Amino acid sequence: MMEGPVKKILLFVDGSEGCIAAAQYAITLSRTMGAELWALYVVNVSLLKELVKAKIFVRIEEMDYEQDLEQDGKRYLNYISELARIKGVEIKTELIKGVVNREVVERIGQWGIDLLVMGELEPVRSRTDTYHDEAELIFRKAKCSVLVVKDVDQVERIYNALESN
Amino acid sequence: MRLSGLLSEETIIISLSDKDKQSVIEELLELAMKTGKITNRETALKAVMDREQLMSTGLEKGVAVPHAKSSAASELTMSLGISKEGIDFESADGKPSHLFFFILAPEAAAGPNVQVLAQIARLTSDPEFCQALKSASSPMEVLEIIRDAE
Numbered sequence: 001m002m003e004g005p006v007k008k009i010l011l012f013v014d015g016s017e018g019c020i021a022a023a024q025y026a027i028t029l030s031r032t033m034g035a036e037l038w039a040l041y042v043v044n045v046s047l048l049k050e051l052v053k054a055k056i057f058v059r060i061e062e063m064d065y066e067q068d069l070e071q072d073g074k075r076y077l078n079y080i081s082e083l084a085r086i087k088g089v090e091i092k093t094e095l096i097k098g099v100v101n102r103e104v105v106e107r108i109g110q111w112g113i114d115l116l117v118m119g120e121l122e123p124v125r126s127r128t129d130t131y132h133d134e135a136e137l138i139f140r141k142a143k144c145s146v147l148v149v150k151d152v153d154q155v156e157r158i159y160n161a162l163e164s165n
Numbered sequence: 166m167r168l169s170g171l172l173s174e175e176t177i178i179i180s181l182s183d184k185d186k187q188s189v190i191e192e193l194l195e196l197a198m199k200t201g202k203i204t205n206r207e208t209a210l211k212a213v214m215d216r217e218q219l220m221s222t223g224l225e226k227g228v229a230v231p232h233a234k235s236s237a238a239s240e241l242t243m244s245l246g247i248s249k250e251g252i253d254f255e256s257a258d259g260k261p262s263h264l265f266f267f268i269l270a271p272e273a274a275a276g277p278n279v280q281v282l283a284q285i286a287r288l289t290s291d292p293e294f295c296q297a298l299k300s301a302s303s304p305m306e307v308l309e310i311i312r313d314a315e
Contacts, residue, residue: 015276051286061216
């Protein structure tokens, strides 16, 4: 059998509604293409530091929110792992802390990813949107092909139609 | 996460009537309660006042961001108060506060909460934006200023 064009898929998990649809699509692609699947959640500690610098957060709050974000990330990764397990797809998950777009772009290189899958981007209304939206930055900076998953209902149908394990 | 999506004409007041910190917070809480997303006034108020005990959320340059997370919020909730004269909010620079961004978040909404607070920090770092809000003559105008800035 001819080897598929995609060998390693990275799913970007950010806790948005769209990232679950992206997960379903990535699982479907991994299964049908026989590609390795990774899921990555980055705790946005740079944003927390921005809030401390702006004096909106005190240090104890920063630590508290960092824990909350970490718990959120774990919850999402566990849920996505379960979605993959149901369909008999092996998934490697990783939760790290840092500047979101930088960490994702670095992992793409380190892990030899050839397709990044992510949820739908927020509509851009200003230049500051483009500067601060992590998903937008990842979309622009990623060195591999990027698949932005749209039409949540259709993706759910595709995922559901995939034979369970 | 957009502030304009969290605010409405009924959760904005352009002339805060209260003059001390606790009363201002209570006035902002009353506004936020109009959204129907705050289930218990006393629990919400305690969460915000407890946060103020850690350190005042009165920042510099006339901006204050009283905030907390609380089980009393079913969703991320926001209100905005403006005082043209300024109110002593124990601010970091000792000057009166004019713009009050009130945020109450559920316990499990850290991501959106952090994004909203960061958006407030970014927008209020622009003195022209702050001046425009202070000069606004109606809640509708406040919303338009925020929409344009976002």
